[in-house]
Amino acid sequence: MRKLVLLSLLIxxxxxxxxxxxxxxxxxxxxxxxxSDKEVVRIYQDGYYSEGAKDxxxxxxxxxxxxxxxxxxxxxxxDFNTKNKEVIGQSFNPELTFKDNGNIIEIRNEDxxxxxxxxxxxxxxxxGNWVITGRKRDGELRRSTPGERRTIKILGGDRFQWVAFxxxxxxFFGTGGGTYSAEKGNYTENIEFFSRDKxxxxxxxxxxxxxxxxxxxxxxxSSKGDPLYEIWSPxxxxxxx
Numbered sequence: 001m002r003k004l005v006l007l008s009l010l011i012x013x014x015x016x017x018x019x020x021x022x023x024x025x026x027x028x029x030x031x032x033x034x035x036s037d038k039e040v041v042r043i044y045q046d047g048y049y050s051e052g053a054k055d056x057x058x059x060x061x062x063x064x065x066x067x068x069x070x071x072x073x074x075x076x077x078x079d080f081n082t083k084n085k086e087v088i089g090q091s092f093n094p095e096l097t098f099k100d101n102g103n104i105i106e107i108r109n110e111d112x113x114x115x116x117x118x119x120x121x122x123x124x125x126x127x128g129n130w131v132i133t134g135r136k137r138d139g140e141l142r143r144s145t146p147g148e149r150r151t152i153k154i155l156g157g158d159r160f161q162w163v164a165f166x167x168x169x170x171x172f173f174g175t176g177g178g179t180y181s182a183e184k185g186n187y188t189e190n191i192e193f194f195s196r197d198k199x200x201x202x203x204x205x206x207x208x209x210x211x212x213x214x215x216x217x218x219x220x221x222s223s224k225g226d227p228l229y230e231i232w233s234p235x236x237x238x239x240x241x
Contacts, residue, residue, distance in 0.1 A: 019098040021071055022046075023121030024157030025105065027053075030114050038062060039193075041177070042116065044069065045156035048129040048235060049076070052161050052177045054193040054201075061195040064163060064175040066154075080165040080172055088170045120157035125211055126182040129154045131238050133215075134231030143231070146238055153232060155180060160189060176200075185209060187218065 027040035040053040040062075050066035067079035074096040078088050095108040103118045132151045134143045148168035154161055161177030178192030187209040194200045200223060207220035207228075216232040 024119040024159035025116040046129040085170040129235040130232035136229035
């Protein structure tokens, strides 16, 4: 009897782990058509998701969208959407189905069916959804309280995406993303898409990081070569609607 109970618990735990949205995903099919002309990646982490897309041949930025989500009776609430800013602030309840032991998800809306394949669910010290709350300039550290105008960076499944937007005015200021690694205080970003300058795609940027009192201290040089020191705080703690 005890063995049966333990086996049942293991099956339940495996099932819950397999059906886990957190991590990174790649769009592989839409409305029955295989995706080959564009690269679309989603990151789900800490109740938030982001999506970035580029043209597979030219690297031209195509769109970005994202916001909060809940897995129970799956729901998305959009904070930014460059495809259609009119839907920002709205909530949607597409039908989500896990397949292939949790490695495939099918998201069915009224007018489209998307199939996503899991890239990775790896985690490290920086996995999470972050919002910038501090910068050091001219040796002075300046802190700020996030509002409707904010810059986030979501890291999960070996992928990252930063997004700058204002959810109240529906303005979008920029985004970029790609793969990353974070190990022993060294953080590296490999840029795979960038809304402001596609010529930056393929570049790798190295930084130092330290997590102090739950905040991410990030320092090095910007893509322009300027000194950079930023503080990122967990989104759920720093930002309140």
